[in-house]
Amino acid sequence: MSTDAGGGPSHVTLNRVVRNYEGPPVVYALGPIDLEIRRGEFFSVVGPSGCGKSTLLDVLCGLVRPTSGSVRFEGKELHGEVPEGVGVVFQEDSSMRWLTVRQNVAFGLRTSNLPQKEIAERVDHAIRFMGLVQFAGHYPAQLSGGMRQRVCIARTLVLQPRLILLDEPFAALDQQTRLLMGDELLRLWRETGATVVLITHALDEAAMLSDRVGVMSARPGCFIDMVETGWPRQRDSRIVSDQNFGALTARLWSSLREESLKTMGRVA
C-alpha cells in the first residue's frame, strides 16, 4: 500500500512517526507512520474508535511532538509548535461564548499586523462564505450546533491557512446537515486551494469528500489501506448517487471491519 503523495508536490510529510504516551502502562497510540499529503489535496483519515486518529491530527499540526520520527510542513520540520499557515477545526464546539459571531470570526486575526480595513474585509468574506451574515451579531448560545461549527470554520478561514485540519467537525450534526456542511467544505477547499485533512469516523463522508482516504488500523494506528477516489475537483454531495460511490465505501468498510472488530475485542 502506497502512502506517498502520488503525482503532486508534497505539502506535509510524516517520516516514521511514532507517538506513545508515558505510563505505566505505556500507551502505544500511533505508528510507525509514513505519509505524504499533496499540496491542495483533500485527504481523509478513517479508522476504528481509539485508533489514534485525533493523535495523528495533533501530530500533523504540531500540537503534539512525535515520540520518534519527524513531521515536515512545507519542508520545515515541526518541533511541538503549530506553524503559521495551519488552521484547525475541532470536533468539540470551540466557539467563544462571550463573543458575538463576528467577534469570534475576527478572533483569529487579533494578533495579526494586518490593517483594520483588511481584517474587516476578511471577516466579512468569511461570514458571508459560511452563510452567517444574518447572525453576525448573535452569540453562540443563540445558534444551532451546525451554525456554531460554521463559526469555528469561518474563524479558521480568515487566517487563510494553507493547511486545514478538521477533527470530526460534523460528528454532532444530523445526516442532512452533515451532507450540506460537506458541500460547504468542498466549496471552501476549491476556492481557497488549501490542503485539507479530515479526520472522520463516517465512511460515506470520507468517500464523498476526499481525493484520497487513508484507513487506519486499531491501536497503535498505522495506515493499512490508501484509497484514491478519483472524483473530479468539481463535486458535491450528489456524488453519493454515483455508481462508484457504493464500491468505494464497500472497500473502505472491508478494510476497516476487521480492525473495528479488534477494538471490540473480537477476532474476525
Added chain:
Amino acid sequence: MTRRRAALLVRIAVLAGLVLLLEICCRTGIIDPLTVIPPSDMVASMIEHVSSGDLDESITQTFSTIAIAFVLAIGLGTLGGALLHRWSRLRDIVDPLLASYYSVPTFIFYPLLVALLGLSKAPLVVLGVLSATPAVMISMLSGLDGVSPVLLKLARVQRLSPARTLWWIVLPEALPRLFSGFKLALSYALIGVIAGEFILSGTGLGYSISFAYQSFDNRGMYGLMLFVLLVAVIANGILYVWEGRLARRRSAG
C-alpha cells in the same frame, strides 16, 4: 408576564408584607418599641442621619475601606487562584485549608493587626481582605477548572502567548464563576470591615452603630443599620444584574 418577572414580584410582595407586619407589630405594641422601632421610623432616622452631614466622614471612611479591601481581594484572590491552579502540589496542600477557612474568626487577629500596622485604616483593610480573598480564590480555581480543554488547544493553534491565552480566553471563560466569587467577596469585605469597626475601631459606620447601641440610641442605631443594609443590597444588586446579563449572553436560547 415572564416567570422571572413573576418571581421578582412575589419576592417584593413578601418583603413588603414582612415590613408591613413589622410596622403593625411595632405600632400596636406587640413588639416593644425599646427593642425594635417601626420601619418607617428607621427610614426617617436614616434620612436624618445621612442628610445631616454628621456621618460624611464615617461613610467615606467605611466605604473607601470596603472598596480598597474588595479590590485587593479580587487582585490577590485571582492571582492566588491562578497560582494554585498552576501548581497542583501546592493546591493539594492548600485546598483543605481553603475549605475550612471560614470556620476561623478572622476578627481575633485585629489586635495583632493594630500592633503590626498601627491604629489606622490598614488593619481594617487587612481584615476585609482576609475575609474576602478566599472566596475569590475558590471561585477562580473553580472557574479555571471549568475552562474547556478545546479552548486551550485553540489558543495553541492560534499561537497565543500565555498572557494572551489568560487574558483573551481563560479569564473570559472563567468569568461567570469568578463573578460569583466577586459577589461573595463584596459581602465578606463589607462584613469584615463593618464588624471590625463595630467591635474594635474608634471610627467608621460600624463604630457609629456600636456607639448608638451603647448609648441606647435605638432610633439612630436602626437608621444606620438600614443605611448599611441598603448600600449592601444596592451594590450586590448591581453585581447581580451585571452577572445576569453575562449569563443571558452565554445561555440565550
